[in-house]
Amino acid sequence: AQSVAQPEDQVNVAEGNPLTVKCTYSVSGNPYLFWYVQYPNRGLQFLLKYITGDNLVKGSYGFEAEFNKSQTSFHLKKPSALVSDSALYFCAVRGYYGQNFVFGPGTRLSVLP
Amino acid sequence: NAGVTQTPKFQVLKTGQSMTLQCAQDMNHNSMYWYRQDPGMGLRLIYYSASEGTTDKGEVPNGYNVSRLNKREFSLRLESAAPSQTSVYFCAIGGGGATETQYFGPGTRLLVL
Numbered sequence: 001a002q003s004v005a006q007p008e009d010q011v012n013v014a015e016g017n018p019l020t021v022k023c024t025y026s027v028s029g030n031p032y033l034f035w036y037v038q039y040p041n042r043g044l045q046f047l048l049k050y051i052t053g054d055n056l057v058k059g060s061y062g063f064e065a066e067f068n069k070s071q072t073s074f075h076l077k078k079p080s081a082l083v084s085d086s087a088l089y090f091c092a093v094r095g096y097y098g099q100n101f102v103f104g105p106g107t108r109l110s111v112l113p
Numbered sequence: 114n115a116g117v118t119q120t121p122k123f124q125v126l127k128t129g130q131s132m133t134l135q136c137a138q139d140m141n142h143n144s145m146y147w148y149r150q151d152p153g154m155g156l157r158l159i160y161y162s163a164s165e166g167t168t169d170k171g172e173v174p175n176g177y178n179v180s181r182l183n184k185r186e187f188s189l190r191l192e193s194a195a196p197s198q199t200s201v202y203f204c205a206i207g208g209g210g211a212t213e214t215q216y217f218g219p220g221t222r223l224l225v226l
Contacts, residue, residue: 004155009153034214034215036217043117043218043219044156044205044217046216049212049214090155094208095211100146100161101158101208101215104155105154105155
């Protein structure tokens with residue numbers, strides 16, 4: 001069965017500092033991995049995805065994520081955090097055989113001015 | 114959330130009442146999904162429709178029914194609402210192929226008293 005873990009409920013970072021939001025996964029076969037962001041009272045917005053190829057994936061708003069197959073991780077990163085990055089972040093996975101998306105519980109990111 | 118609309122935005126029901134949540138898309142995707150979001154639990158799939166005329170159960174289908182009226186519209190019905198169905202409901206489209214991104218509507222907040 002597929003599963004996604006986001007080990008941190010909350011991440012606090014100072015504006016201008018680098019940020020990391022962690023995600024680990026379990027899936028049969030090759031994984032397809034996604035990051036979404038949710039601002040208050042809004043739906044989820046797609047940030048980036050890993051399908052194949054380069055382990056470092058670049059996405060919207062300056063975010064990137066690193067796929068690590070041996071550690072089954074897909075951590076979201078940004079070199080310099082903005083206060084406007086404060087939101088709820090979800091990691092999601094689906095397997096090669098097209099199973100439905102499985103979402104992690106979410107990590108709340110707070111960027112402090 | 115362009116391309117996916119949900120109505121209503123907010124609803125209060127009494128236990129035992131029924132209601133239908135509506136979702137419509139203008140992006141011509143075959144696949145449509147209904148999720149519920151509860152704090153600390155991420156998104157859980159209720160039902161999905163891989164194409165017009167087909168529907169399948171997801172992780173938490175009990176207490177819900179769905180109708181894929183045509184390619185554009187996918188509705189979720191609560192026949193007899195319960196307080197446990199208090200949640201935020203999201204419609205999503207896309208994701209029919211394993212590598213395909215899902216796009217989300219703005220959500221419906223439901224409170225069952």
